[in-house]
Amino acid sequence: xxxxxxxxxxxxxxxxxxxxxxxxxxxxxxxxxxxxxxxxxxxxxxxxxxxxxxxxxxxxxxxxxxxxxxxxxxxxxxxxxxxxxxxxxxxxxxxxxxxxxxxxxxxxxxxxxxxxxxxxxxxxxxxxxxxxxxxxxxxxxxxxxxxxxxxxxxxxxxxxxxxxxxxxxxxxxxxxxxxxxxxxxxxxxxxxxxxxxxxxxxxxxxxxxxxxxxxxxxxxxxxxxxxxxxxxxxxxxxxxxxxxxxxxxxxxxxxxxxxxxxxxxxxxxxxxxxxxxxxxxxxxxxxxxxxxxxxxxxxxxxxxxxxxxxxxxxxxxxxxxxxxxxxxxxxxxxxxxxxxxxxxxxxxxxxxxxxx
Numbered sequence: 173x174x175x176x177x178x179x180x181x182x183x184x185x186x187x188x189x190x191x192x193x194x195x196x197x198x199x200x201x202x203x204x205x206x207x208x209x210x211x212x213x214x215x216x217x218x219x220x221x222x223x224x225x226x227x228x229x230x231x232x233x234x235x236x237x238x239x240x241x242x243x244x245x246x247x248x249x250x251x252x253x254x255x256x257x258x259x260x261x262x263x264x265x266x267x268x269x270x271x272x273x274x275x276x277x278x279x280x281x282x283x284x285x286x287x288x289x290x291x292x293x294x295x296x297x298x299x300x301x302x303x304x305x306x307x308x309x310x311x312x313x314x315x316x317x318x319x320x321x322x323x324x325x326x327x328x329x330x331x332x333x334x335x336x337x338x339x340x341x342x343x344x345x346x347x348x349x350x351x352x353x354x355x356x357x358x359x360x361x362x363x364x365x366x367x368x369x370x371x372x373x374x375x376x377x378x379x380x381x382x383x384x385x386x387x388x389x390x391x392x393x394x395x396x397x398x399x400x401x402x403x404x405x406x407x408x409x410x411x412x413x414x415x416x417x418x419x420x421x422x423x424x425x426x427x428x429x430x431x432x433x434x435x436x437x438x439x440x441x442x443x444x445x446x447x448x449x450x451x452x453x454x455x456x457x458x459x460x461x462x463x464x465x466x467x468x469x470x471x472x473x474x475x476x477x478x479x480x481x482x483x484x485x486x487x488x489x490x491x492x493x494x495x496x497x498x499x500x501x502x503x504x505x506x507x508x509x510x511x512x513x514x515x516x517x518x519x520x521x522x523x524x525x526x527x528x
Contacts (some may be wrong), residue, residue: 174450186460246521255514261384262507273307275325275440277475284316291316292493310499313484317474322480323500324498331507334387334458337396342380342451349408350435353416362405369402376462392465396458404450411446415439456508463504477504 209323212517246252284290290301290312298308310319352362381395415421440447465471466478467485480500487493 177506181344242518243523246518248290249286249517252514252517252521255510255517256508259510259514262327262510263331265324266331269513270321270325270328273321277325281313281315281317281322281475284312286489287316292487292490292496294492294495311495313496314487319496322475323477323503324479326475326477326500326504327507329389329472329474330459330478330504331464332420333392333472333476334455336393337400337458338455340393340397341400341454342396342447345404346408346440346447348401349405350412350440352405352409354414354431354435358505359409360433362409366402366406369399370406372417373400374400375464378465380469382465387471389472389474392462392472404454407450408443409448412439415442445519448522449500449516449519452512452519456512459511466472 216428232329234277293301293312294309295311297310298311299305302308305319307320310323313319313322348362352358366374377399380397382391385394412435415436421438423432424438425431459477462471463478463481466476466481469482471478471482473479477500481497481504484496484500486499
């Protein structure tokens with residue numbers, strides 16, 4: 173649609189500014205059509221609406237432009253590039269390295285089980301016994317297994333758990349939170365649900381679910397997501413309430429724009445940085461949950477980072493064996509901190525106010 177044309181009869185305005193201009197055209201200028209100045213101002217408003225309607229067809233390109241500007245804003249900080257490189261290396265070792273070496277969690281940890289001289293070796297002693305290769309740079313564990321290989325295999329389980337839980341909780345939380353913030357009937361019901369669930373200690377609820385069910389990967393996902401979305405939904409609901417009554421949204425509602433369109437076009441894009449920042453805090457928190465629950469004996473049966481820490485806790489107080497404990501602790505800490513900082517900085521970069 174050429175930008176110099178007016179909106180067609182019955183055509184809905186495409187966005188925030190179009191709605192505002194058209195509402196001014198209809199409501200403020202009504203009754204002043206005979207005034208030449210009003211005619212000129214009216215033409216200006218209609219021209220602005222037409223430009224906005226053209227933007228409807230360029231939604232993809234505008235979104236791409238915003239994404240590009242967000243990336244440039246993120247990449248301006250050299251520390252962000254360094255953190256991205258660290259994150260790329262961590263993910264490479266987490267997901268690619270175990271595949272390359274064909275790590276088998278049922279076999280590899282027990283290859284040297286009957287060799288008493290291969291157990292609890294430091295990096296220097298392990299390389300002297302098995303040769304100078306990457307597998308033994310962190311020494312060997314209680315069963316003579318490679319600590320380096322075990323840590324990265326455990327990282328793949330822990331990080332996958334965190335990503336799956338974050339995806340489920342963020343999706344459910346954002347959708348329900350948006351509806352919760354718009355509908356007063358839903359608000360009354362969900363507020364009571366939130367007050368009930370929020371008073372139950374999350375660690376206690378997760379522990380009970382894991383004890384009742386088998387401690388498998390999907391059991392842990394279920395335990396972390398059954399109520400994990402409620403806090404996210406409440407936060408999104410609060411943000412929606414703040415934004416929904418702004419002038420351009422009130423104008424859209426007066427013109428009959430559907431609530432779903434207002435939410436998807438006017439509100440959720442405005443909250444991009446908020447959602448990214450929230451996700452940045454959620455992903456590391458699930459890794460921490462898994463490590464803590466496994467450390468106290470209520471976590472996964474699989475050899476995750478938490479399970480490795482729990483299995484090697486006796487080595488923490490034994491001279492010469494400390495590296496068995498501190499290696500998975502250090503890797504878990506680095507992963508959570510890097511994910512959090514990268515997510516926070518990405519959230520700041522996706523805030524439109526940083527592009528002004």
